[in-house]
Amino acid sequence: MYKSYETSFRGHRLSFGEKFWGISFSYVLLICILASVGIVMLYSAANGNWHPWALAQLIRFGLGFGAMLVMAFVDIRIFLRFSYWIYFIVLGLLFIVEVAGYVGMGAQRWINLGFMKLQPSELMKIALVMALAKYFNSITLQRIESIKGIILPLAMVLMPVGLVLMQPDLGTALMLLFTAGAMFFAVGVQLWKFGLVITGMIVSLPIAWQFLHTYQKNRVLTFLDPERDPLGTGYHIIQSKIALGSGGVFGKGFLNGTQSHLNFLPEKHTDFIFTMLSEEFGLIGAIFVIFINFLIIAYSYVFALRSTSYYGKLLAIGLTTSYFLYVIINIAMVLGLLPVVGVPLPLISYGGTVILSVMTGFGIILAVNTNRNINIGKD
Amino acid sequence: MNRDTDKGKILIARSLFLGAVQLFLLFLLVFRLYYLQVYQADKYKTLADENRISTRLLVPPRGIIYDRHENMLAENRQNFQVLIVAEQTPNIDKTLEAFKKIMPLTEDEEKKIRKDLKRNRGFVPIKIKDNLRWEDLTKIMLNMPYLPGIVIDEGLSRYYPFDNIFAHVIGYVAAVSGDVDTKKDPLLEVPGFKVGKSGVEKMFDKDLRGIAGNQKLEVNAIGRVMKEIESVEGISGKRIDLSLDLRLQKEAYDLLGEESGAIVMMKVDTGEILSFASAPAFDPNLFSSGLTSQDWIELRDNEKKPLLNKAVSGQYSPGSTFKMLVGLTALKHGVSTRKTKSFCSGKMTLGNHTFHCWKDAGHGYVDMEQALQHSCDIYFYEAAQKLGVDKIAETAKEFGLGFRTNVGIENEKSGFIPTTEWKMKRFGEQWQQGESIISGIGQGYILTTPIQLATMISRIANGGYEVKPTFEKLDKNSKIEFRKLDVSQYGLDIVKKGMYDVINTQGGTAYSARFDFNGKKMAGKTGTTQVRRISMKERQSGVLKQEDLPWKYRNHALFVGYAPHDNPKYGVAVLIEHGKSGTAAAYLGGKILRKALELDATDQPID
Numbered sequence: 001m002y003k004s005y006e007t008s009f010r011g012h013r014l015s016f017g018e019k020f021w022g023i024s025f026s027y028v029l030l031i032c033i034l035a036s037v038g039i040v041m042l043y044s045a046a047n048g049n050w051h052p053w054a055l056a057q058l059i060r061f062g063l064g065f066g067a068m069l070v071m072a073f074v075d076i077r078i079f080l081r082f083s084y085w086i087y088f089i090v091l092g093l094l095f096i097v098e099v100a101g102y103v104g105m106g107a108q109r110w111i112n113l114g115f116m117k118l119q120p121s122e123l124m125k126i127a128l129v130m131a132l133a134k135y136f137n138s139i140t141l142q143r144i145e146s147i148k149g150i151i152l153p154l155a156m157v158l159m160p161v162g163l164v165l166m167q168p169d170l171g172t173a174l175m176l177l178f179t180a181g182a183m184f185f186a187v188g189v190q191l192w193k194f195g196l197v198i199t200g201m202i203v204s205l206p207i208a209w210q211f212l213h214t215y216q217k218n219r220v221l222t223f224l225d226p227e228r229d230p231l232g233t234g235y236h237i238i239q240s241k242i243a244l245g246s247g248g249v250f251g252k253g254f255l256n257g258t259q260s261h262l263n264f265l266p267e268k269h270t271d272f273i274f275t276m277l278s279e280e281f282g283l284i285g286a287i288f289v290i291f292i293n294f295l296i297i298a299y300s301y302v303f304a305l306r307s308t309s310y311y312g313k314l315l316a317i318g319l320t321t322s323y324f325l326y327v328i329i330n331i332a333m334v335l336g337l338l339p340v341v342g343v344p345l346p347l348i349s350y351g352g353t354v355i356l357s358v359m360t361g362f363g364i365i366l367a368v369n370t371n372r373n374i375n376i377g378k379d
Numbered sequence: 380m381n382r383d384t385d386k387g388k389i390l391i392a393r394s395l396f397l398g399a400v401q402l403f404l405l406f407l408l409v410f411r412l413y414y415l416q417v418y419q420a421d422k423y424k425t426l427a428d429e430n431r432i433s434t435r436l437l438v439p440p441r442g443i444i445y446d447r448h449e450n451m452l453a454e455n456r457q458n459f460q461v462l463i464v465a466e467q468t469p470n471i472d473k474t475l476e477a478f479k480k481i482m483p484l485t486e487d488e489e490k491k492i493r494k495d496l497k498r499n500r501g502f503v504p505i506k507i508k509d510n511l512r513w514e515d516l517t518k519i520m521l522n523m524p525y526l527p528g529i530v531i532d533e534g535l536s537r538y539y540p541f542d543n544i545f546a547h548v549i550g551y552v553a554a555v556s557g558d559v560d561t562k563k564d565p566l567l568e569v570p571g572f573k574v575g576k577s578g579v580e581k582m583f584d585k586d587l588r589g590i591a592g593n594q595k596l597e598v599n600a601i602g603r604v605m606k607e608i609e610s611v612e613g614i615s616g617k618r619i620d621l622s623l624d625l626r627l628q629k630e631a632y633d634l635l636g637e638e639s640g641a642i643v644m645m646k647v648d649t650g651e652i653l654s655f656a657s658a659p660a661f662d663p664n665l666f667s668s669g670l671t672s673q674d675w676i677e678l679r680d681n682e683k684k685p686l687l688n689k690a691v692s693g694q695y696s697p698g699s700t701f702k703m704l705v706g707l708t709a710l711k712h713g714v715s716t717r718k719t720k721s722f723c724s725g726k727m728t729l730g731n732h733t734f735h736c737w738k739d740a741g742h743g744y745v746d747m748e749q750a751l752q753h754s755c756d757i758y759f760y761e762a763a764q765k766l767g768v769d770k771i772a773e774t775a776k777e778f779g780l781g782f783r784t785n786v787g788i789e790n791e792k793s794g795f796i797p798t799t800e801w802k803m804k805r806f807g808e809q810w811q812q813g814e815s816i817i818s819g820i821g822q823g824y825i826l827t828t829p830i831q832l833a834t835m836i837s838r839i840a841n842g843g844y845e846v847k848p849t850f851e852k853l854d855k856n857s858k859i860e861f862r863k864l865d866v867s868q869y870g871l872d873i874v875k876k877g878m879y880d881v882i883n884t885q886g887g888t889a890y891s892a893r894f895d896f897n898g899k900k901m902a903g904k905t906g907t908t909q910v911r912r913i914s915m916k917e918r919q920s921g922v923l924k925q926e927d928l929p930w931k932y933r934n935h936a937l938f939v940g941y942a943p944h945d946n947p948k949y950g951v952a953v954l955i956e957h958g959k960s961g962t963a964a965a966y967l968g969g970k971i972l973r974k975a976l977e978l979d980a981t982d983q984p985i986d
Contacts, residue, residue: 141386175481186397188389207484214855242430245415245423258431283416287409294405301398323400328408335411 012374018074022370027299030054031347031362033069034292035061038348041277044255045269045350053269053350060352064359071363076371079364080134080311087131091160093120115333121172122353124160126361128176129183129318131156136187137311144188152183170216170340175325182321183314219339239264240272240334243279251282269350271342275334289348292329303369309376312368317363326358430600432608436569437592440535443618444549444579444587446625447651447852448983451540453549453580456537459511461519461529463492466501468528477525481518482508502603504530510668518905537667541625543660544632547688548623548788548850550578551663562876566591573667577688579621579850582787589616622651624985631656632976635966639683640936640955641690643833643848644971646985647841647860647941647950650834650848652786653985654971657693659685682931683956691784691791694826695954698906699754699822699888699961700939701775703874704838707745708774709762710870717873720744723757731814735918736758737907752879752887754961756820763819764812771818772796777864779834779845780827786848794831797824821906829954832939836903837950838864839878840941843871855986878902879944882965889938889965894973897980901972902947903940905961910935916977925959933957938964942972949975 007374014022039061042053083312097111097120111118135153136144143149157180164173185194201208209217243259257279259265276285297320304316323346330345332338344351346358416421444453459476468474475492478484484492484507493506507529511519519531539545539550552573552856565570565589570941575584592613597605631642635658644654656731661678665671678685687693709715725741727734736742736756750758763771775781781796796820799810817823827835837846843862855858879902881887888905911932912923936958941947951972953964978985 005451083600140383141389144386182397186390186393188386188393239430241415242423242426244412245419246427248416248420258597259427262431262597262605264427264430264600278412283412286412286416290405290412294402297398297401297405301394304394305391310390313394315392317397321401323395328401328404331408332411335408335415337407337411358537 003018012053013075014212014374016073018221019370023072023366024299024303024369026036027296027303027362027366027369028068028301030292030296031359032287033183035298037289038273039255039367041280041348042269042274042350044257044280045260045273045276048255049192056372057355058247059351060355061347061359064355067356068359068363068366071360072365072366072370074310074367076312076315076367076374077376079130079315079367080137080376083130083134087156088121091163092124092161094124094163096120098166100323118356119353121160121164121167121169122357124164125172125176125179125322125357126319126364128157128160129179129290129315129322130364132180133311133314134319136183136314137309141188145190150184150189150193153180168216169342171329171343173234174341175322175329175343178325179318180279181323183318186317188315192285206374209319219341234342236266236272237334237336239266240275243272243275247279247282247286251278251280251285256280270344271330271340271349272334273349274331274345290331291371297324297327300365307368308373309374312371312374316365316368319365323358323361326354380655382931401592426456431597433596433602433604435596436565437594437610437613438566438572439589439592439613440615441537441552441573442583442587442589442618444619444621446621446623446624446628447653447986449620450625452545452621452623452625453533454538454540456538458509458517458534460493460509460532460534461507461511462504462532463496463507463528464502464504464530465496465499465528467530471496471528474477474526474528474898478507478519478520479527481522481526482515484508500601500603502530511731516564523902536835539663539667541629542662542664542726544629544656545623546578546660546663547657547690548578548621548628548655549653549663550580550582551576552580552664553666564588564591576666576694577789579619579787580759581789582850583617583619586617587619593694599932621850622646622653622654622852623850624977625655627654627971627975627985628656630654630662630695630971632658638958639689640953640958640964641693641829642951642953642967642971643690643830644949644951644975645833645837645846645848647845647846648948649853650846651853652835652848652850653949655690655850657687659683659690661685666744687956688788689956690789690829691786691788692828693954693956694792694828695935695937696823696825697780697821697827698935698937699756699820700836700904700906700907700937700952701825701827701830702751702754702759702819703904704774704778704780704835705759705762705766705771705819706751706874706877707866708766708771709865710873711774711865712760712766712770714765715747717748717869718746720746721750721755721758721761723755725757727757727760729764731815732818735811747873748877748880749939750875751904752880752884754881754888758826759819760816761819761960763815766815767799768810768815768818769798769800771815772798774866775825777866778838779847780825780831782831784830784848785836786830787850791830792826792828794828795824795826812980816936822908829952831956832937832952833915833950836939836952837943839871839874840902842868858885875902875944878904878940881905882940882969883944889962891962892965892969894969896973896976899943899976901940901942901969902944903938903951903963903965904966906935906937906939907959907961908935908937910957933959936961936964938968940965940972940977 031075038052039057044059046053132153139149161176239259243265257276258294260268260276265272265275295353300316300320304313307313326343326346329343333340344354346354428825440455443451446452465471466954492505492507539549553576555567555572555574573806575581590613593611595608597608599605627644631654635656638658644653645652665674722744723736723742725736725739742753742755745755745758783791783793802808802810814823818825834848843864843866845864846861863878881904882889882893882902936955938953938961941950949972951968953968955964958964975985
């Protein structure tokens with residue numbers, strides 16, 4: 001697979017055939033498996049009906065699949081060239097949705113595209129990674145390790161995070177922060193700077209607490225003690241644990257989850273779909289889904305590390321981390337390890353924007369793999 | 380260039396570390412899943428079942444109560460109720476309006492319905508009306524197409540086909556009230572479940588209730604029933620066969636009519652109670668369907684106290700019906716013999732106190748049989764004076780007075796038989812001879828209940844055996860051995876002869892109540908007790924006639940008797956509050972005893 005003679009070609013353009021055969025079919029297969037699990041679960045969530053979720057999800061996955069393929073065929077240098085542009089366009093959309101929505105017709109997080117509602121904050125997860133990758137690609141290690149060098153990328157992170165927080169969407173804001181943090185770490189920002197920031201955050205936590213909405217405070221408090229409010233916010237997590245635990249090793253069987261089908265489990269088609277899966281397919285089903293996710297993430301890392309370009313590596317790592325965060329936050333949340341912050345399980349939870357953004361991300365990762373031997377400069 | 384290589388190396392190294400951290404975190408999830416789904420699975424399986432399974436109790440039909448000839452005295456009737464299910468109607472107001480045109484609702488009823496509708500979820504049926512009559516039911520059925528959301532539900536409710544007649548024996552059922560320990564029987568917690576509140580319904584409540592069935596239902600998060608998982612039928616309540624005879628009970632109730640009083644009749648050999656009436660009574664059906672406050676106030680404030688069970692809870696001076704016991708005591712202790720005579724001049728004096736016979740002119744010389752026949756007071760004054768109260772009390776207790784019979788009806792009173800010791804303890808005073816004298820005619824401190832008097836007369840009639848009253852129907856073939864009382868046949872023969880003469884010999888106080896049914900007659904003794912004191916002044920100016928007194932000042936009328944006179948089978952005690960004279964009570968006693976004898980001559984004897 002590895003063709004060493006190609007490394008020196010700087011201006012080489014890959015042919016369509018090269019690009020097609022460069023796509024990792026096993027990676028695509030893993031994605032399809034996961035999406036199929038999602039559709040099966042949505043079919044069950046509607047008590048064995050294609051409506052209202054399973055069919056819609058299938059169509060969206062089709063669209064997402066298309067978006068993935070399109071991305072996979074893009075030359076990585078195009079991504080590099082337009083990284084900042086994309087970032088600023090998405091930031092603009094975010095601003096419009098936030099400010100216009102805020103001033104105008106109440107909080108509105110999305111732009112209606114007719115067939116689906118597009119959330120700019122979701123696109124920002126990709127745009128931010130692209131912009132940061134481009135920035136860190138363009139500067140030296142020396143600059144990365146200097147204070148001055150991280151001021152600009154910090155601003156690039158904090159602007160969208162601030163806008164998303166105003167919505168208020170704590171889950172997305174945290175994901176943007178963690179993704180960016182992972183990238184800062186990967187490029188070599190010294191650990192003491194992280195230590196400083198974390199210490200600063202802990203110190204300012206009581207102040208930040210004042211700015212949280214009551215429902216957000218409740219979520220955190222309820223996470224710390226679910227029994228505090230067994231009929232209100234704590235109800236979700238208690239019922240989720242009951243559903244999971246009662247599923248046992250082999251589960252209650254497809255369409256037989258009592259907690260889910262008798263509506264004890266809230267949000268079973270969105271945030272708590274992993275719970276429903278674990279109730280019906282047990283520990284085995286749950287581990288299967290985690291294992292597929294593990295494989296997708298592992299493949300992504302392999303693609304990242306195989307890329308010869310710094311930009312490509314960082315782009316793939318950022319996108320993979322973003323995907324990983326979805327998975328870990330959602331599952332940890334339904335397992336009662338994290339507060340209920342409203343993060344879906346990509347490809348399985350019902351929701352259009354997430355599929356589109358995650359599939360776009362996979363497309364870019366595939367492109368990184370296809371273009372792994374394209375040598376690109378710092379610009 | 381060198382720095383560039385470093386930049387790439389750092390990226391690779393840190394990325395590998397990042398990947399390792401992510402892998403580790405994913406592994407943590409697996410660990411947590413294992414903890415929840417394997418280690419704690421049992422706990423959560425139980426919790427999941429508690430969520431989804433709702434257990435409901437199935438109320439078993441209450442046991443049927445029969446008389447001794449298998450006539451139903453308390454049964455379960457189909458009870459139709461109308462319910463409304465909010466989610467099954469597009470417009471609740473419209474449905475209610477349409478319903479009101481068919482069956483009007485009071486403002487209170489409508490308020491309650493609207494409150495219940497607000498409080499419950501849309502699929503919960505709300506009761507609109509209970510105990511529907513047939514014509515209303517058919518009207519609603521006909522109009523069902525215009526009444527969306529209206530549902531008819533069928534249940535069982537207690538029904539007493541003889542209304543007032545058995546009110547004080549059978550009692551009634553009503554909703555469980557607060558002071559009952561619901562832990563003993565889960566049925567008690569079922570909303571709308573009714574328990575026996577008085578009479579036989581209370582006495583045999585545990586048997587009548589039966590054992591609850593179970594229905595396990597799968598419900599969803601908002602409580603809607605999805606399906607039945609399992610259903611175990613309960614066990615119906617046991618049937619109860621009572622000793623009562625419907626025909627005699629009806630007769631007793633009819634005989635009392637408008638009067639306030641009680642009739643208790645039993646078999647003298649077994650103690651089986653054949654009729655047990657207290658009047659006036661109430662309709663127990665009103666209690667089981669829910670009494671209106673209007674009805675309640677009427678019952679509570681009625682001068683004749685329909686709610687009081689006079690047969691066991693009413694305490695009365697036995698008056699002259701007590702004289703047999705004084706006579707038996709005198710014969711036992713040798714104070715009198717068959718031939719001993721006393722002279723009655725109409726009064727006797729002790730110190731400066733005068734004791735009057737009911738007959739001012741006096742009875743002249745009388746022996747015990749004659750004294751009983753004419754109910755001469757002087758004869759028994761003298762006997763009691765010689766005996767003293769304690770010996771009389773001994774006999775009275777032997778014949779069942781002064782103790783509860785424990786027949787099983789609630790609020791039974793024990794009556795009272797005084798002794799010298801009691802008076803000393805109670806008042807710290809010596810017993811006065813005068814008090815013994817009036818005890819001789821069943822006045823003074825002595826109190827008895829009608830059921831005690833029925834027991835007393837049965838013990839005299841059966842030849843002196845300690846028969847005990849019971850409501851349970853006994854097996855015909857089983858022989859019950861009762862203790863022989865400390866009384867001589869000689870004594871019994873004398874008082875029985877006296878009682879025979881009361882009814883059947885000219886001059887007897889109840890001669891007018893006599894009957895002769897194929898040679899079978901009755902024997903008995905009347906009693907008339909004053910409820911007010913007759914003053915000296917009144918005696919001189921002439922005692923007012925009973926008819927001229929207000930009802931509540933008239934004398935109580937009592938009668939104890941048995942039949943047939945020569946081979947007694949049935950004993951009866953009759954009380955008529957303010958019935959003026961014992962003869963009136965004897966009249967009722969005669970009727971019911973004759974009825975019993977007549978029944979025995981039909982093809983369905985009492986047995």
